[in-house]
Amino acid sequence: MAAFLVGVALLDGALAGFRAAAGRSALIGKRHYNLVAGRRGVTCSAALLLGLGAGLGIYVAVSENPAVSLAGLTAAGTRMAAVYLPYALIVLASLAGYFALPLRASSWTILVGLGPLTIARPFVAIAGGAVAVWHSAGFAVPVAAALAVTGVLAVEPLVHWRYYRDLAPVQSPG
Amino acid sequence: MTGECLEISDLITDCDPVTGQRKPVSSTSVLDLLGAAGDQRAARIVARIPTHHGVLDERAVDTLLVRVHTELQRLSEELRLGERMAEALRPLLAAIRSVPDEPIRIVDVGCGLGYVVRWLAATGALGPQTELVGVDLNAALVAEAERLAAAEGLHCQFRHADAFGRAIGGQLMISTGLLHHLRGSRLAEFFACHDQPDVRAFCHFDIAATRLAPLGARVFHQARMRQPLGRHDGVASARRAHSDAALLTAARSAGDFGLALFEPKRHASPFCATIRPVVGVRGDGMDRLRAQLGRRARWLRTPPEVTTQAVG
Numbered sequence: 001m002a003a004f005l006v007g008v009a010l011l012d013g014a015l016a017g018f019r020a021a022a023g024r025s026a027l028i029g030k031r032h033y034n035l036v037a038g039r040r041g042v043t044c045s046a047a048l049l050l051g052l053g054a055g056l057g058i059y060v061a062v063s064e065n066p067a068v069s070l071a072g073l074t075a076a077g078t079r080m081a082a083v084y085l086p087y088a089l090i091v092l093a094s095l096a097g098y099f100a101l102p103l104r105a106s107s108w109t110i111l112v113g114l115g116p117l118t119i120a121r122p123f124v125a126i127a128g129g130a131v132a133v134w135h136s137a138g139f140a141v142p143v144a145a146a147l148a149v150t151g152v153l154a155v156e157p158l159v160h161w162r163y164y165r166d167l168a169p170v171q172s173p174g
Numbered sequence: 175m176t177g178e179c180l181e182i183s184d185l186i187t188d189c190d191p192v193t194g195q196r197k198p199v200s201s202t203s204v205l206d207l208l209g210a211a212g213d214q215r216a217a218r219i220v221a222r223i224p225t226h227h228g229v230l231d232e233r234a235v236d237t238l239l240v241r242v243h244t245e246l247q248r249l250s251e252e253l254r255l256g257e258r259m260a261e262a263l264r265p266l267l268a269a270i271r272s273v274p275d276e277p278i279r280i281v282d283v284g285c286g287l288g289y290v291v292r293w294l295a296a297t298g299a300l301g302p303q304t305e306l307v308g309v310d311l312n313a314a315l316v317a318e319a320e321r322l323a324a325a326e327g328l329h330c331q332f333r334h335a336d337a338f339g340r341a342i343g344g345q346l347m348i349s350t351g352l353l354h355h356l357r358g359s360r361l362a363e364f365f366a367c368h369d370q371p372d373v374r375a376f377c378h379f380d381i382a383a384t385r386l387a388p389l390g391a392r393v394f395h396q397a398r399m400r401q402p403l404g405r406h407d408g409v410a411s412a413r414r415a416h417s418d419a420a421l422l423t424a425a426r427s428a429g430d431f432g433l434a435l436f437e438p439k440r441h442a443s444p445f446c447a448t449i450r451p452v453v454g455v456r457g458d459g460m461d462r463l464r465a466q467l468g469r470r471a472r473w474l475r476t477p478p479e480v481t482t483q484a485v486g
Contacts, residue, residue: 023245028296118397
């Protein structure tokens with residue numbers, strides 16, 4: 001479960017990095033630019049995950065009953081994943097469609113897929129957090145869910161603020 | 175209140191079409207126009223642009239427009255506008271060449287940052303015997319387009335010139351997202367400018383006008399644009415899009431050109447993702463274009479009300 005959520009968070013981080021950089025370089029050849037942006041998103045996401053993971057690890061270790069605490073967090077993570085899994089699958093399907101389908105059909109994947117999904121993303125992230133908190137006891141799950149959702153939503157603005165506030169300088173690539 | 179839909183980018187710059195000289199734009203006059211149109215949101219966006227003695231700061235306006243156009247390029251990239259243009263131009267070039275590999279100059283009118291011209295140059299999608307030229311009335315956008323092309327070593331040119339000018343010369347005139355900026359009689363006047371001996375064909379892409387296009391544009395620009403000006407004008411451009419019939423009727427002003435829209439019906443979208451070109455080919459070139467298109471010739475569409483008065 002943890003591995004799935006970490007994987008989704010890192011993938012989301014890569015896409016958030018891409019979005020943070022999008023619209024800031026008007027060069028035609030942007031493969032390297034986009035790869036760097038994705039890497040920055042993943043790095044930012046990984047750093048936030050590391051912080052959250054360390055905090056949760058300490059909480060479990062020092063709690064009165066580590067097994068119960070871990071079970072509570074795992075159950076919350078499972079509920080969270082139930083919300084994120086369908087969304088992630090639709091995003092991946094849309095991306096696959098965009099790259100694999102012919103010219104005009106790929107436009108449809110943006111119109112009915114990637115565009116609305118980008119707008120829906122914060123709401124899905126919050127919904128995942130809310131479902132994780134549902135029926136949970138104590139303060140750990142609400143705090144962890146709030147931090148996780150905030151972290152996910154913070155990657156794009158953080159990467160944008162750190163690296164892409166201004167237009168990319170125009171220089172020869174490579 | 176006129177209720178007329180206006181685009182901010184049309185209002186905050188002004189140039190002499192003959193000399194290309196920048197003219198000062200009064201902030202108050204722009205705000206008055208937007209107020210009369212009942213567009214308070216646009217007025218708030220304009221009110222944030224720095225002024226000097228009541229005149230919009232040219233440098234601030236240029237910086238803003240370059241940022242907006244850079245964001246706009248992202249949309250062009252997502253909609254694969256370069257590929258769409260190349261798909262339309264390849265058969266068009268074959269149809270208008272008098273001999274194979276005859277050099278043809280393609281002029282992108284109102285090119286902005288010249289995305290399509292630079293994409294065509296970078297990919298070589300149209301082969302070596304094409305000269306690619308972009309023209310725009312905004313000198314700042316032209317300068318940025320030149321800088322971008324130079325940075326990637328692309329073989330294309332950019333000129334500071336008016337869309338209505340006849341001095342650039344070219345056999346194939348193209349544009350993307352220009353036509354909806356031309357209101358009233360100016361649309362027909364623009365097409366009339368194609369009535370020159372050198373011009374053999376044109377291919378102008380613009381947003382298809384549908385009821386849901388503004389909604390689609392709102393979703394798309396909200397998801398993809400950061401600049402409030404870009405978000406505003408993106409929706410306004412969908413609201414201002416010309417109907418198929420209006421485009422083809424205006425295009426008749428070009429003179430002896432066979433006319434059609436080029437888009438498969440099954441992909442016609444009620445949203446703004448549909449961008450389709452109006453295509454014109456001089457004389458009997460439309461028959462050669464149909465031959466070049468093969469099965470795709472059925473994508474050429476002419477509304478009945480225009481067919482009855484068709485030219486060419």
